[in-house]
Amino acid sequence: MTTEVRVPTLGESVTEATVATWFKKPGDTVSVDEMLCELETDKVTVEVPSPVAGKLADIVAQEGETVGVDALLANIAEAGEAGPETPEERPSEKAEKAAEAPKSGGKSVDVMVPTLGESVSEATVSTWFKKVGDSVAQDEMLCELETDKVSVEVPSPAAGVLSEIVAPEGTTVDASAKLAVIGDSAGAAASSEEAPAKEETASKGGKDVEDAPSAKKAMAEAGISRDQVSGSGRDGRVMKEDVAKAVAAAASAPAPAATAPAPRAPVSADDASREERVKMTRLRQTIARRLKDAQNAAAILTTYNEVDMTETMALRKEYKELFEKKHGVKLGFMSFFTKACCHALKEVPEVNAEIDGTDIVYKNFVHMGIAAGTPQGLVVPVIRDADQMSFAEIEKAIGEKGKRARDGKLSMAEMQGGTFTISNGGVYGSLMSSPILNPPQSGILGMHKIQDRPMVVNGEIKIRPMMYLALSYDHRIVDGKGAVTFLVRVKEALEDPRRLLMDL
Known part of the structure; x- marks a missing residue:
């Protein structure tokens, strides 16, 4: 037997709300009146408690979705029915799923763009703090989005392994887009199988090694690309001091005229070498x-x-x-x-x-x-x-x-x-x-x-x-x-x- 979790009364003249945050994920045990999620209206924030004790069977309304009064948010399986999903049985179930869909690494949770706010329809992925294959804890910072008004931090909705990045850095995403996929710990094996290939890609200057945020900022300010910097950190990670060395080396070497961006007006080679071009933030x-x-x-x-x-x-x-x-x-x-x-x-x-x-x-x-x-x-x-x-x-x-x-x-x-x-x-x-x-x-x-x-x-x-x-x-x-x-x-x-x- 399952119990439905529905949108509560939101108040006079308020007919809809946005699902802001889920504090539980499917499979989690919940007690009576324990907080499940938070809804955001144009006037107040509403907390939704669990009506019964049991296990969160599924989430119907994902984060970022707009729902009306009395809309179905989730289903709670009462404690008596939670037996088939005991911790002892989960590994075999996950192994079966992993065999059927090895790419997903078992049960997975989508990382969606969080609520961006009224009148904001898109954002740009500015920085990923994790790379594919990294283990993440629930609520650990995954990436940062940049809108035309504020920067938005995206936490992990569940603990597990970052199995896929759907929207890499620089991608413009809408308010309902998927950013990444979090696989459970069973997916770590699949991720480890892919590790050699990823390490090879990283050694060739790929994007699987996450550079230090301070280094990314320094590269943007200096107007130099990632392949111009040699990383001294772990697995070739670029650190801030590496950027400083690359900038100093570039300044001491003559700048080829061909690498200078096409000027809007005649510019001497000497002037071009002293210019700096940085993309405007959103x-x-x-x-x-x-x-x-x-x-x-x-x-x-x-x-x-x-x-x-x-x-x-x-x-x-x-x-x-x-x-x-x-x-x-x-x-x-x-x-x-x-x-x-x-x-x-x-x-x-x-x-x-x-x-x-x-x-x-x-x-x-x-x-x-x-x-x-x-x-x-x-x-x-x-x-x-x-x-x-x-x-x-x-x-x-x-x-x-x-x-x-x-x-x-x-x-x-x-x-x-x-x-x-x-x-x-x-x-x-x-x-x-x-x-x-x-x-x-x-x-x-x-x-x-x-x-x-x-x-x-x-x-x-x-x-x-x-x-x-x-x-x-x-x-x-x-x-x-x-x-x-x-x-x-x-x-x-x-x-x-x-x-x-x-x-x-």
Whole structure:
């Protein structure tokens, strides 16, 4: 007798979900209420427990599949029926399967592309950390995928042997593609039979030896191919120092003119030898495309103002130690700017709106995007409902998301749904710039460097810490009056932070 595992009620107005992760595999023993899998909806993550004790007979809905409410996810064989699959009998069963299908090495599990996120339909396989024949543990990292927004790590769904790589490095795969096949331990024998051939291939410069990730990065940065580097690691594995030696050797030898890429304009042989050509990452390609699309689609205009930061700096200096002691986070300027923008967006809601066809969609909430520069490129994590948050909550959210952005750990959901963006070029020393819109948003505020300048205050020249502000906006729905009013309200709030407390 088997028991069906079905999609639970997902909540009001939620009709479907995506199978995000299976924590069990067919054949695993499960107890009542033990976690089987996790579903992801557009609002929440739902955990699915086992309704009975027994053994997971089969998985009907694989990871990445979209399922409706009450859809069948899996079947549980109750404990009494689990006998035929006892550990003592499994070796013979696996041996039979291995004899019938020696290529699969027995029972196998497909490694599929994980859920990539809303609006992301494909990814590129950037790095395999394992090679065919390697033993892997469950949840051990197999490879890394690169989408146009984030890098996605792919863990092994089961313990066993990597029997096949379906999508090698550089392959572009869709959201439902198969990446590899994991065979069980019985498949190790079959893999070992193929080992001599693979070793021979590796000795000829094949791709079966996994080079160090740091070496791959160094080769990409140096613009040299794998066959130009001699590996000193185990089985000819290329290490980072091997790349450095190859680059040094190439620099000391004259570069043949024939190996230089065809120039777009006349280039001397000496100049060609000093050029470097590196393929754009998918993230950088997407940044370039989206920025150009923003220029083509929106009527972007920028208005400027300046703000005297004296009062904000004084308030921050007065309370920063007490603030950090109580809340465990430093009081920065970003929370003041976030609060000031949320305040101004209430008065000028069109800056917080977007165009959808011939409609204008006004947002009665503020999901604040905070642009952050990372080694991989510019990303914009989103702080949801920032207008409902305190200074401490905003600072904690900015700190946490900023760290995740730098570590490349941001999820797709964390970078979607923003209604307005703040970009702080001042941290890099920018004194003035015109930020570009983050579609489909209609406004973005550019912050800049705080610099002491002589200002006339009450008829006297005073030295004041001044900052230029820039608001870029979509002139299709935001008029000049609205844009200027928004920027003036931000200026007023920062020059007299008490206005924020009294909602003035």
